[in-house]
Amino acid sequence: MDRLVFVFLLTAFINLINTLTRSSRLSGVRTRHLATAISLFGVVYLAASFANTLQAPLLASTVERIIGGAYDQALLAPAGGDVTSSQIYQAALADLNRKLRFVILGSTLGVAVGILAIPSFVTSFSNSIKAFGETGSVFRVIPLILVTALRPGSSIIKFRLPSIDALKKIIFSKMDIPRGFLYWNLVSYSLWTVNVLSGLYAGALYPEFRSTAVLMASIVGNAAIVVNVMMVDPLLARVTDAVARGDKDELLLKQIIFYLAVSNLLGTLLSQVIFEPVAQFLQLLTRWIT
Numbered sequence: 001m002d003r004l005v006f007v008f009l010l011t012a013f014i015n016l017i018n019t020l021t022r023s024s025r026l027s028g029v030r031t032r033h034l035a036t037a038i039s040l041f042g043v044v045y046l047a048a049s050f051a052n053t054l055q056a057p058l059l060a061s062t063v064e065r066i067i068g069g070a071y072d073q074a075l076l077a078p079a080g081g082d083v084t085s086s087q088i089y090q091a092a093l094a095d096l097n098r099k100l101r102f103v104i105l106g107s108t109l110g111v112a113v114g115i116l117a118i119p120s121f122v123t124s125f126s127n128s129i130k131a132f133g134e135t136g137s138v139f140r141v142i143p144l145i146l147v148t149a150l151r152p153g154s155s156i157i158k159f160r161l162p163s164i165d166a167l168k169k170i171i172f173s174k175m176d177i178p179r180g181f182l183y184w185n186l187v188s189y190s191l192w193t194v195n196v197l198s199g200l201y202a203g204a205l206y207p208e209f210r211s212t213a214v215l216m217a218s219i220v221g222n223a224a225i226v227v228n229v230m231m232v233d234p235l236l237a238r239v240t241d242a243v244a245r246g247d248k249d250e251l252l253l254k255q256i257i258f259y260l261a262v263s264n265l266l267g268t269l270l271s272q273v274i275f276e277p278v279a280q281f282l283q284l285l286t287r288w289i290t
Contacts, residue, residue: 012110017048019114119160184231189267191224202282
C-alpha cells in the first residue's frame with residue numbers, strides 16, 4: 001500500500017474514534033455506569049493512540065524524502081539552465097502541500113463515518129458495558145465480543161443506521177443551552193487537525209530548522225486542547241450529569257453529541273483553510289526563536 005494512502009487511512013481511523021468519544025457518555029447514561037463507560041472507552045482509544053504514534057513519523061519521513069529529493073534535483077540542475085534550484089524547491093513544496101491536504105481530507109472522511117456510526121457504537125458499547133459488569137474483566141469482554149459475533153442475533157456488536165425520525169427530533173427540537181460551545185469546538189478541532197501537519201509544512205518552508213518548526217506545532221495542539229478542556233468538555237459533563245440524574249431529557253445529550261460531531265466535521269473543512277496560515281505562523285515563530 002502506498003505510504004500516503006496508509007497515512008490517509010490512519011488519519012481517518014483516528015478521527016473516527018475521536019468522533020465516537022463523546023458518544024460513550026450516552027452509553028454510560030443508558031446503562032447507569034458512567035464511570036465504567038469512560039474507563040472502558042480508554043481501551044478503545046488505545047487503538048487510536050497507537051495509530052497516532054504511527055502517523056507523525058510516516059508523515060515526517062514523507063517530508064524528509066520530498067525535501068531531500070528537491071535538494072538532489074537542485075544540485076544536479078545545470079548552472080544557468082531553464083529551471084533554477086528555487087523553482088525546483090517551490091515545485092516540491094507544492095507537491096507536499098497537496099499531499100498534506102489529502103491527509104486532512106482523511107480527517108473529514110473519518111468524522112463523516114463516525115457520525116454515521118454513532119447509533120451502532122452507542123448500542124454496541126452499551127452491550128459491552130453490561131458484559132463487563134457480568135465478567136468483571138476487560139480480558140474476558142474482548143474474547144466474548146469475538147465469540148458472540150459468530151452467533152446471529154446474540155452479538156454484542158450491533159449495526160444500526162441513523163433513523164430519519166430520530167434525526168428530525170434531534171434537529172428540530174429546541175436545544176436549551178448556549179450554542180457558543182459549538183463554535184469553540186469548531187475552532188478547537190480545526191487547530192487539533194492541522195497542528196502536526198502545519199508543523200511539518202512549516203519545517204519544509206524553513207528547512208534549516210525544520211526539527212524546531214515541527215516541535216513548535218505542539219503550541220497549536222496544546223492551544224486546541226486548552227480550548228476544548230475549558231470551553232467544551234465542562235458543558236458536556238454538566239449536561240451528562242443532569243441527564244444521568246434525571247433532571248434533563250436524554251434528547252438533550254443526543255443533540256449535543258450530534259452537533260459536536262457535526263462541528264468536528266466542519267472543523268476538518270476549516271482546517272483546509274487555516275492549514276497554510278498556521279504553517280506560516282509556525283515558520284515565523286521558528287525564525288524568531290532561532
